[in-house]
Amino acid sequence: MTGTTGARLSPQVRNALIALVVGGIAAILDSTMVTLAIRTLAVRLHSTAGTIQWVTTGFLLAMAVAIPVTGWAERRWGGKRVWMGALALFVLASVLCAAAWNGTSLIGFRALQGFGAGLIFPLMQTLAVRAAGGRAGSRLMAAVGLPIALGPILGPVIGGVVLHWLSWRWLFLINVPVIAAGLLLAWRFLPADRPVSPSGRGRLDWIGLALLAPALTGILLGLSRLSEDGGIGHVGALLPLLAGAVLLAAFITRASRSGEREPIVDVRVLRVRSLGSASAVLFAAGAAMYAGMFLLPLYYQQLRGGGVLDAGLLMIPQGVGALASRFAVGGLADRFGARAVTVAGFLLAAVATVPFALAGPRTSLWWLGAVLLVRGLGVGTVLIPPMSVAYQDIPPAGIPHATMNTRIAQQVGASFGTAIVAVALQTLLAGGATGAFQGAFWWAIAITVAAVVPAIALPTGSATSRPPEPTPDDRTPNGQVAAR
Known part of the structure; x- marks a missing residue:
């Protein structure tokens, strides 16, 4: 497609961008709205702030696990199918979060929601560039990056309004109509694409995933615990950081020498x-x-x-x-x-x-x-x-x-x-x-x-x-x- 350079985007690209932004905005806002609700959730679900904090931490860790899978999934099933599947997974997890009966169930459902979000965020960017024929002009990126930039800013505003006037469950239920509209627009406007690796080909790099997923999880978990008593010397922060760094180094070494294997994330393009x-x-x-x-x-x-x-x-x-x-x-x-x-x-x-x-x-x-x-x-x-x-x-x-x-x-x-x-x-x-x-x-x-x-x-x-x-x-x- 054309139209990503110059002053205007082509109608086809604009329609694809609308579908992607509408579908992705709920996931981006949700990831920031819940941050304000930690104290409320602890009270309503009769839990502690330390336990409920995992509602946010679990979401972020599940996102980190999902991000490396997106490239393989797109090659295996096609970007449009994976996008719509990720939206369906996210909205299902949102409904389950709204129905959570205690802190443990909410943490589990938020992890499922985070996995869906981890697929959505990179796919939104990839599919936008693909829809534009590979041209990643600044205007295209400004459009697709709009919800990514506004999420951390508008999320607390919407979250504050919901927590002030409505039940905390609406933090998740407001995703449902937005995702429904996103699914409809994706079905109508996203260009159909064929899998690069049809069934039986394009095997998942399980070893690479087994290295990278826990590496990212350990690094993010360790960073999230640095503010606890003991700081970097606290075993709860130091151990996952060190383990994550070692696994990441092992993944980079293996991916850089993959030869004929296709790594789950190709670091050589860096x-x-x-x-x-x-x-x-x-x-x-x-x-x-x-x-x-x-x-x-x-x-x-x-x-x-x-x-x-x-x-x-x-x-x-x-x-x-x-x-x-x-x-x-x-x-x-x-x-x-x-x-x-x-x-x-x-x-x-x-x-x-x-x-x-x-x-x-x-x-x-x-x-x-x-x-x-x-x-x-x-x-x-x-x-x-x-x-x-x-x-x-x-x-x-x-x-x-x-x-x-x-x-x-x-x-x-x-x-x-x-x-x-x-x-x-x-x-x-x-x-x-x-x-x-x-x-x-x-x-x-x-x-x-x-x-x-x-x-x-x-x-x-x-x-x-x-x-x-x-x-x-x-x-x-x-x-x-x-x-x-």
């Missing part, structure tokens, strides 16, 4: 400069975005004494800023290049976070709302250019592997950023809440400024040209794309 640099930037962007998103609601609730609804509503300016950036970032990236726009976005987000590092319990909410609007502009800008250039030199057959690499980088980066500021906040609380939040925000600013370093390695231009068709030298004997 040797391509456009993808390697974009993955590094997306890791940093995930860290910077989620570090702030972890601290901001806590600042409004713990230091300002607001409720969940108050915190959600006070986050609206950041959502407005992120939404506004989507209308400009495509044109800016095409005009000034991915590198310049990404660096400017990080610096803008860092500067707009400084007022929170100086704020106290009585700082003007109007002033903080204004700087949040500016922060939203910066945060909403940094994802699109690297997502666009990631596919710049990747042949069509390598698109799923490129997507999985970027999604894993962003997922681990988000957990890393959250862990850093959570440890800082926990460590500094002994000196008073105001000083603790100010110090933690300075850490968030440092993470955002540090993200400029990998951004400088991005290609200067925009990704508006079609990736090269694979030549015989681009493929290994089993047909997979080799790194250039």
Whole structure:
């Protein structure tokens, strides 16, 4: 298909994007709405906050397990079928979550929901690029990245409204009509695709999955526990981190020498400069975005004494800023290049976070709302250019592997950023809440400024040209794309 370059997307691409965004928005919002409900869920389900925290942790860990499977599943059954199957799994798990009778059942159903979400997120990006004929222009990425950027911002707002006026079960039931509409649109507008590996071919790399899935699970679990007493020395954090790092190293070594085997995630494509640099930037962007998103609601609730609804509503300016950036970032990236726009976005987000590092319990909410609007502009800008250039030199057959690499980088980066500021906040609380939040925000600013370093390695231009068709030298004997 055509139409991803220049000012407009073709009608076919626009329709496919609408189907993908509508189908994916529920999964993205749900992953952030529930964060506000931990205290409510603990009370309503007669559980403890420590146990209920696994409602969020289990979701994230299941996502990490699912992400590596998406490329193989798409090759085996076709992207459209897997997309609709993932949506069906997610909505089924949502209904089960709403019907949960205790903390344990909710944790189990949330893990199932997280697995569905882990399939949805990378598929949304892959299918958008495929629908556009392999062209990953900045306007295409701005459209498909809209729910990904707005989820962490609008999720707390919607979650606050639901928890204030409705039962917690509606956090999951509101997914049902949205996913139903997404399934209908996907059936109507997503282009049909045939499996690359029909039944009986394209075997799943079970050894690779057995290494990568627990590797990601261990790293994310360890990072999530860094803020507990003992920090990095706490066995609950140190053991999974070390185990995850060892397994990840083993996976990378094996995948780099896979020969005729097709690894579940081809890390060799990271040797391509456009993808390697974009993955590094997306890791940093995930860290910077989620570090702030972890601290901001806590600042409004713990230091300002607001409720969940108050915190959600006070986050609206950041959502407005992120939404506004989507209308400009495509044109800016095409005009000034991915590198310049990404660096400017990080610096803008860092500067707009400084007022929170100086704020106290009585700082003007109007002033903080204004700087949040500016922060939203910066945060909403940094994802699109690297997502666009990631596919710049990747042949069509390598698109799923490129997507999985970027999604894993962003997922681990988000957990890393959250862990850093959570440890800082926990460590500094002994000196008073105001000083603790100010110090933690300075850490968030440092993470955002540090993200400029990998951004400088991005290609200067925009990704508006079609990736090269694979030549015989681009493929290994089993047909997979080799790194250039």
